Amino acid sequence: MLAGKRRLRTLLRQQRRALSVQAVRKNSQRIAARLCAQAMFHQARQLLLYSPDENEVETEGLWQEACRRGIEVYYPRVTADKQDVEFVRRHANKPLIPGVFDILVPPGEDILRNVAQTDLVLIPGVGFDQAGHRLGRGRGYYDRALRDLLAGALRVGLAHEFQVVSHVPVDPHDERVDYIVTEKRLIECVRTGVEKDV
Numbered sequence: 395m396l397a398g399k400r401r402l403r404t405l406l407r408q409q410r411r412a413l414s415v416q417a418v419r420k421n422s423q424r425i426a427a428r429l430c431a432q433a434m435f436h437q438a439r440q441l442l443l444y445s446p447d448e449n450e451v452e453t454e455g456l457w458q459e460a461c462r463r464g465i466e467v468y469y470p471r472v473t474a475d476k477q478d479v480e481f482v483r484r485h486a487n488k489p490l491i492p493g494v495f496d497i498l499v500p501p502g503e504d505i506l507r508n509v510a511q512t513d514l515v516l517i518p519g520v521g522f523d524q525a526g527h528r529l530g531r532g533r534g535y536y537d538r539a540l541r542d543l544l545a546g547a548l549r550v551g552l553a554h555e556f557q558v559v560s561h562v563p564v565d566p567h568d569e570r571v572d573y574i575v576t577e578k579r580l581i582e583c584v585r586t587g588v589e590k591d592v
Contacts, residue, residue, distance in 0.1 A: 398563040406521045410449045421554050422452035424577040430459050440466045440513040445498040450518045451552040468506045471499040479535040481506035509547040522551050526570035526583030527562040540569035
């Protein structure tokens with residue numbers, strides 16, 4: 395199982411790193427437009443975003459749209475001991491700063507305390523399958539957060555189309571997403587596993 399995860403993680407990260415800046419931007423704009431057209435985005439009171447790394451789907455357009463709609467936005471921040479992750483609110487008048495692993499995070503201590511069923515967690519990943527299984531970087535930060543603080547929120551994976559594979563190897567502790575949004579489609583994972591071209 396572990397060897398299968400490592401091979402798939404290596405392959406997909408290589409493919410993602412090979413994307414051009416233009417391809418990442420174009421895909422990200424299409425993904426943002428598709429997500430913003432969904433009722434789940436309009437209904438969210440709180441939105442959890444992330445700062446992209448290694449050609450992950452960009453989120454700045456989603457941040458701007460959330461601000462326009464008055465949605466509170468939080469970003470993950472790895473704790474100083476690198477053992478856990480907390481979610482910090484981003485305010486429009488405060489620029490992001492480098493955090494652990496040099497990933498940009500909001501400054502301050504406005505920490506997320508709870509979520510509702512309508513709140514949206516937008517999750518990066520190395521790979522996904524249509525059942526909602528997610529392949530992360532192997533540190534388990536999101537899996538732990540999704541089992542605990544974020545358990546009640548709606549989970550949406552953002553991915554380039556090639557990151558959706560036929561099967562992601564899973565372990566018992568791995569958490570799934572409810573939807574996956576790519577530049578080509580919205581995949582509803584948990585309820586029916588069907589695709590919707592929207």
